[in-house]
Amino acid sequence: MRTPTLGPAERGAALTRMAERELDVLVVGGGVVGAGTALDAATRGLATALVEARDWAAGTSSRSSKLIHGGLRYLEMLDFALVREALKERGLLLERLAPHLVRPVPFLYPLRHLGWERLYAGTGVALYDAMSVSSGHGRGLPVHRHLTRKRALRVAPCLRKDALVGALQYYDAQMDDARFVTTLVRTAASYGADVANRARVVGFLREGERVVGARVRDLEAPSGEAGAEFEVRARQVVNATGVWTDDTQAMIGERGQFHVRASKGIHLVVPKDRIHSTTGLILRTEKSVLFVIPWGRHWIVGTTDTGWDLDKAHPAASSADIDYLLDHVNAVLAVPLTREDVEGVYAGLRPLLAGESDATSKLSREHTVAHPAPGLVVVAGGKYTTYRVMAKDAVDEAVHGLDRRVADCCTEEVPLAGAEGYRALWNTRARLAQRSGLHVARIEHLLGRYGSLTEEILALIAADPALAEPLTGAEDYLRAEVVYAASHEGARHLDDVLTRRTRISIETFDRGTRCAREAAELMAPVLGWDRGRVEREVEHYEKRVEAERESQRQPDDLTADAARLGAPDIQPV
Numbered sequence: 001m002r003t004p005t006l007g008p009a010e011r012g013a014a015l016t017r018m019a020e021r022e023l024d025v026l027v028v029g030g031g032v033v034g035a036g037t038a039l040d041a042a043t044r045g046l047a048t049a050l051v052e053a054r055d056w057a058a059g060t061s062s063r064s065s066k067l068i069h070g071g072l073r074y075l076e077m078l079d080f081a082l083v084r085e086a087l088k089e090r091g092l093l094l095e096r097l098a099p100h101l102v103r104p105v106p107f108l109y110p111l112r113h114l115g116w117e118r119l120y121a122g123t124g125v126a127l128y129d130a131m132s133v134s135s136g137h138g139r140g141l142p143v144h145r146h147l148t149r150k151r152a153l154r155v156a157p158c159l160r161k162d163a164l165v166g167a168l169q170y171y172d173a174q175m176d177d178a179r180f181v182t183t184l185v186r187t188a189a190s191y192g193a194d195v196a197n198r199a200r201v202v203g204f205l206r207e208g209e210r211v212v213g214a215r216v217r218d219l220e221a222p223s224g225e226a227g228a229e230f231e232v233r234a235r236q237v238v239n240a241t242g243v244w245t246d247d248t249q250a251m252i253g254e255r256g257q258f259h260v261r262a263s264k265g266i267h268l269v270v271p272k273d274r275i276h277s278t279t280g281l282i283l284r285t286e287k288s289v290l291f292v293i294p295w296g297r298h299w300i301v302g303t304t305d306t307g308w309d310l311d312k313a314h315p316a317a318s319s320a321d322i323d324y325l326l327d328h329v330n331a332v333l334a335v336p337l338t339r340e341d342v343e344g345v346y347a348g349l350r351p352l353l354a355g356e357s358d359a360t361s362k363l364s365r366e367h368t369v370a371h372p373a374p375g376l377v378v379v380a381g382g383k384y385t386t387y388r389v390m391a392k393d394a395v396d397e398a399v400h401g402l403d404r405r406v407a408d409c410c411t412e413e414v415p416l417a418g419a420e421g422y423r424a425l426w427n428t429r430a431r432l433a434q435r436s437g438l439h440v441a442r443i444e445h446l447l448g449r450y451g452s453l454t455e456e457i458l459a460l461i462a463a464d465p466a467l468a469e470p471l472t473g474a475e476d477y478l479r480a481e482v483v484y485a486a487s488h489e490g491a492r493h494l495d496d497v498l499t500r501r502t503r504i505s506i507e508t509f510d511r512g513t514r515c516a517r518e519a520a521e522l523m524a525p526v527l528g529w530d531r532g533r534v535e536r537e538v539e540h541y542e543k544r545v546e547a548e549r550e551s552q553r554q555p556d557d558l559t560a561d562a563a564r565l566g567a568p569d570i571q572p573v
Contacts, residue, residue, distance in 0.1 A: 010189075011220075015218060018196070024046035025038075030197055033242070034052070037390075048188070050194070051201060055500060058313075063177075066293065066295070069173065089386050096419075098175070101448075104172075107291075109167060146166070149164055157334075158277045179449060182500070187414070201214045204251050215232075267325075267348075269506045274299070276335075310557060344507060344511065367379060367381040367390045436458050460480045473514030493540075493570055498515075498516065499512075537570070540567070551563040
């Protein structure tokens with residue numbers, strides 16, 4: 001099946017179609033759950049549309065730990081059902097749905113106590129592996145192994161000798177979360193869903209008590225332009241807005257049957273050579289766990305888990321947050337990390353279902369689906385790994401409001417765009433390199449980001465060989481990837497490309513400012529930007545980077561939030 005492009009013309013056409021017909025399902029929220037819900041509905045044959053107020057995955061879904069995992073620590077909480085469900089989804093993603101985007105990653109768990117801890121932790125990891133295999137989709141990962149201290153230090157020389165008496169090594173999986181969501185959106189579009197980012201729901205349409213659609217504002221249209229606001233009518237509306245769930249519910253005067261609280265998690269990105277290890281690390285903290293995760297030529301260190309009730313669009317990492325992570329990871333590192341080692345910092349908000357405990361780490365990671373008003377379904381909570389199950393449950397609930405028989409969920413059998421043919425292309429990557437003139441390492445990079453859609457990138461390069469050059473100051477990415485982000489993946493602004501279509505904003509010490517102008521100039525012909533618009537995009541991005549840097553110098557959440565809000569979102573002309 002041909003994967004559609006999400007360029008400017010396609011976005012405009014999708015918005016027009018939304019306004020012209022009554023839909024079966026309108027999904028509000030373009031994170032992983034909303035995108036998954038749109039795919040689920042479209043593959044059941046339902047007339048479906050998806051709108052997102054900012055960019056795809058602009059919120060929580062681009063700011064996670066980038067792990068697809070069963071949640072080993074939930075075994076300790078005896079939440080076997082959640083772990084079993086997540087392990088099945090992990091296996092499906094690795095083996096069938098997204099082998100080009102999800103890949104295995106090893107983790108070392110240092111043991112601090114002789115005897116009992118090895119037995120206790122080893123039993124948990126053995127159960128984790130057994131549950132993975134019993135799911136029917138876990139045979140592709142190596143099983144765990146026990147290591148002596150000497151063997152563990154050989155695998156992870158970065159560790160202090162007094163930080164462990166031995167170790168366990170096990171496997172989970174990882175992905176680029178923002179790229180995964182963009183691929184989900186394109187897959188939904190390939191099955192007929194109309195999708196549009198930068199399209200904000202500003203109110204719900206009602207007939208009596210029933211919700212019959214939404215009023216949508218095209219944020220890319222100049223202010224006051226005719227048609228900038230329009231109605232989208234739908235027989236069922238699904239609210240999949242994550243930490244904005246309560247705000248969205250407030251538009252119809254319905255608080256809903258549950259409350260969603262935001263928990264802030266921050267991550268640091270450091271260069272690969274700052275931590276000498278061939279494996280990721282998982283460390284216990286007094287509140288939760290800390291991961292050190294391999295990430296290409298970098299490491300991701302995270303995360304924190306603290307309540308957040310300030311600006312949801314741009315959660316800020318404070319100096320105290322950064323110190324917390326550095327202090328905890330340095331407790332086990334032979335060569336400590338310093339502030340100067342940190343390339344990037346990002347903060348995200350987890351949508352947690354509120355419980356009786358004030359500690360956000362004790363709130364529910366499970367998801368809930370509700371029908372608070374006729375015609376409106378709300379889905380919230382959950383884990384990134386189980387997005388497909390959440391989407392299925394949301395569509396199942398919406399189907400109850402349709403007066404006809406609808407097919408069952410089939411997304412367990414629907415590979416994402418780029419998955420088909422991926423393994424064959426990987427096996428022939430040397431031939432692809434020879435044909436394209438790119439180094440085989442470049443081909444591997446592209447296959448790991450686009451799968452079989454890599455052929456579309458190579459077509460751009462064949463048409464314009466200058467696009468085969470790397471971006472200045474961000475040499476891991478090709479110029480073609482910037483053009484492709486705007487022409488095929490729905491990127492509307494420079495920030496979309498440097499922060500989500502690529503991860504340049506967290507993978508370079510300058511946070512992407514060196515390549516910002518070059519990237520904007522590559523996007524300009526695709527999006528119809530003139531010189532003035534290029535200048536505004538670059539200026540906005542530079543202000544955003546400076547505001548983030550300033551927030552990270554502040555001592556606490558309040559001052560960090562105020563500093564980050566010094567760079568407002570870019571506005572249409």
